[in-house]
Amino acid sequence: MTVPVFAVVGHPNKGKSSIVSTLASDESVAISPVPGTTLEDREYPMVLDGETLYVLIDTPGFQRARAALEWLQAHAGSTVERADTVRRFVEQHRDDARFEAECRLLKPILDGAGILYVVDGSRPFGHEYEAEMEILRWTGQPSLALVNMIGDSDYSAEWEKALGQYFRIVRVFNAMTADFDKRVQLLLAFGQIREAWQAPLAKAVQALEAEQDQRRALAARLVAETLARMIVHTRERRLDDAAQADRLREALRTSYTQDLVAMEQQCRKDVEQVYNYKHLQRHEALVQLLDEDLFDSQTWRLFGLTRQQLIATGGVGGAAAGGVIDVATGGHSLLMGAGIGALIGSVSAWVTADRVADIRVLGQQLGGKRLRVGPMRNINFPYVVLGRALWHQRMLEGRTHACRDPLELTASPGALQVAGGAQRKRLEKLFGKLRKSEAQSPALLDSLAVEIGRLMQVTADTGTINKKSTES
C-alpha cells in the first residue's frame, strides 16, 4: 500500500503549521507570527500500531518565489520538462542559502508528496502568490488548496476563484476552530487528489474515529471517578476538648475545600491528557462549596461506632442474652427476656460509653468526639461539578491543537440541567447510592460513566451542555 505523503506548503505565516498542528493534534508544533518560524521540514506521520497510514510534512514558506520561477522559466525547454527543471533547480541550489526555503519545500514534493497549498482566506489575494502556485504546478504533483480562515474577514470567494485556476480541489478550513468531523472530512478530501491514497486515508479516518470514541469514554470515566470521590469526600479530626471545635472548624473546611479543588483540577489535567493536551493553560473559577448545605458535625465515636450505633449494639447484645432466657422458657416469658436484655444492654452502653472512650490503648484513645466536614449533601452539588466537567470536555473537544490561547472556562454555564426525565432519575439514583456507603460499588462507577458518556454525546451533538438532553 502506498503511504500518502502530503507537503503543506505556502506563503510564510498563512497557517501551515496551524493546519499541521490541528491535523496532527500536536501542541508542540511551533506557531509564531514571525515569518520563517519553520526553518526545516518536519514530518508528522500518522502511525497505527507501527503502520504508517499517511505523513504530513510541515515546510518553510516561500521566500524568493519570483526569483525561483524566473530561474525555472529560463531553464525549461518545454512543458514536459517542467518537473525535471524543478528537480534540477533543487539539485543545483541545494547548498544555496538564497533558495534554502524553496529547496526544502520542493524536495518532498519531488519525492512524491501531494501538495497542500495553504493561504489565508481572511486576507485579500495578492499577485505575489501566483509565482508560488506556478512553481507548484510545474512539479506536476497532485494538489489541493486549503483556504485557512485566520482572521474575521472573509475573502474566501476571491481566493477560490484564483486558486481554482491552479488547483483541482479547493477547500475552506479553519485550523483554529475545525471540530473533529471537519478534520476527518479534510483527511478524506486528501484522498481525492490521488485514488491510491483513498484506502490508507479511509483506514486512518476509521482509526481516528475509534480513538475519538475512546477518548470520550475515558473522559467520562475520569469525570465519573472524580465526581464519586468528591461526593463521598469528608475531612475528620479528633477533638481533644470542646473549645477546640470552633478553631478547628474553619481549618477543616478550608482543607476540605482544597481537597475538592485539587480533585477537580487533577481531573481537568487527566482529561486534557486524554485529548493530547499536556501543557494547556486554563482559566477557570474554582469550584464553590454550596455553603449552606455543607455537612459539618461533631460526632462521638467508639470503635468507629457513633453513640447511637453503640447503644443499638448494646441493645442487640442484651436482647440476644435475654433471648436465651425466652427460649429456655419456651416462649412463656413473652419475649420479656429479650426486651429487658435490650434495655439493660442499651442503658449500659449509654452510661459507660464515655468512660470506655477515654481509655487509652497503645497511646491511642479508644474513642471520643470527632469533628467532620462533608460529605456535601446539597443535591445540586454533583450537577454543578458535572456541568463544569462537561463544559471543560466540550471546550477541549471543540478546540484544536493550533489554538495556543489559555482555555477559557470562566463562562461555564454552571449546574447541569438535564432535560430528560429518565436520565435525571438515573443520575439522581446514582448520586443517591454514592452518598450511601453500603451501596457503593465499582458497578456504580460503570453506570455513572455510561450516563456521563451519554451526556457528552448530547453535548457534542448540540454544542452546549444545557440545550437539550435525550432519552435513551
Place this chain on the structure above:
Amino acid sequence: MGYNPDMTHASLLSDLIDLNSALSTDSSADLDSRKQRDRRIGQDLQTLRARPARQLHGWLQQVEIPGWQRHGQTSVQLYHLLCVLLAVAGLVSGWGLARAVLYYTGAAPINVFNAIGLLVLPQILLLVLWLVSVLPWRLPLLSSLRAALRFLHPGRLARLVAGLFPQRSRQGLEMVWDADNAVVMAPAARWLLSFWSQLFTVWFNIGVLAALFYLIAFSDLAFAWSTTLKLDDATFHRLVSWLSWPWHSLFPDAVPGRELVEASRYYRLESGSLGGGSAASPALAAQLGGWWPFLVASVVCYGLLPRLLTLLVSWFRFRHHLGQALPRLPGAPELLARMNSPLVTTAARQPEHALTATAPDDSQPWQAPANATTTCTVVCWSDMPGSRELLTPGLRALGVEPHGWLSAGGAHSIEQDRETVAKLCRGDTQGVAVVVRSWEPPLLEFLDFIQALREQCNRRQPVLVLLWGGQEGVAAHDRDAWRLTLQRLKDPDLHIEIIGDAA
C-alpha cells in the same frame, strides 16, 4: 469486566495493591512513552484481552517503572499473618470458652443448659445476624442494624492489629479500606471483614471442639441439666430433639433420648441429687456422659459447618470483588485502553523546541525634522491597493512629502525591481518610503530589495517602511513581525512606521 477464576485471592490482592502504587508512580511519566510501553505489553497479552484482571497481572509482571515500590507481596504476607493471628485468636477463644463452660470438678455435673446456651444458641443468633448483614436489600432499618453489627465482626480485630505494624508494611493493605478508594473498594472491604470474621469463628468452633474432645478423652465428664424455671422433662426433651433434628437420621446416637433427659435432671437442693433423688451410681455417671455426642453434633452443626460455609461464601465474594475492583481502580481503565487499543500517533516523533519570544526593538523610531518635511520617493510594494490620494495624507502626517511614485514586488519581475532600485538611486529625494501591506509577512525578497537599495545607491538616506493595514488597521503581531524581521538588517536608517488610511 470479568476476572480469571484461576487467580487466587492473594494474587488478586497483591495485584490490586501493586497496581494502585504503580499507577500512582506512573502518572508523572510522559504519556506518549506510557502509551507506547503499554501498547507493546498489551500486544504481548492480547490473548487475555477478555480477562482484564489477568491482563493487568501480566502487565504488572512486565512493566518497569522507575521509583515504583511493589508492596503487594509484603501486604499479602501481612494479610496472611493477620489471618493466622485471627485463627489463633479464634482457637484460643473457643478453647477457653469451652473449658470455662465445661468446667468440671466432679462436685456437680456440667449443666447442659449452659453448654447449649453459650456454645450453640449464640452461634445460631450470630449466624442469623450475619445473614441479615449480607442481605442485598437496602431497607433503612437493616442499614442501621448492619452499621451496628459491624462492631460484632471479629474481623475488626485484624484491622486494629494491622494498625500496629509499621507504615511501610501496612500501607498497601490499608488501601483496601481507605476512604478515598471507597467507591471501588467498599464491597471488597466488606467481604474482607466478613472473611476475617468467619475465619475467626471457624477456628473458634474448632477450639470448642478441640476442648470438648480433650475433656472427653482425658476426664470423665458428667452432664446434667438444671433450671429454676418450670420446665418439665418432656419440654426439655422436645427442645433438644428440635436441636438434634438435622442429624437425627445420620447420627441417632447424638440425639438425647427421653431416658437420658429424665435421668440427667439435677436438683441442687437434695445435696446435688440426680435422677429423682437417688445417689449417682457408676452406671448413672456413664449414662450422664452420653450428652457429649449431642454437644459435639450441636457445635458442628450450628457452629462449624455453617461457619465453614459462610467462610467459603465470604472468600468467594471477597475474591469476586477484588477481581471486580482491579480493572476499575482509578487509572486502570485508561491503562487497559492503552493496552488494548491500537496505538495511534499523529504527532512529530520529537516535539518541536519552543521558540524564544523576542520583543521587537523600538530604538529607531522615525523622527521627521522639526517644522519641515522629508521628501521621499514612494515605492508601493507588491500590489498596494488604494490610490495615491488615499495614502498622501497619511504620508504627510508622518512628515513625508511624496515626490514620485514607483512600484515593486508582487507581479513585477526581479528585473523590474532592479530597475526600480536604479531609479531610486538616481532620484534626488531626501529619503525613500516603501509602503507595504502589513498582513503580508516580510519575505527575504523584500529584504533583498532594501539591501540592493542600500548597496546600489551608496548613500545614507532614511528608508521608511510604512505598514498599511487597510480598513482593519495594522495588527500588533503584524507590526512586530515586520520589526523583528527588518531588525536583521541592522540598518540605523531603516525605520518602520504605520501609515493611516485617509478613508
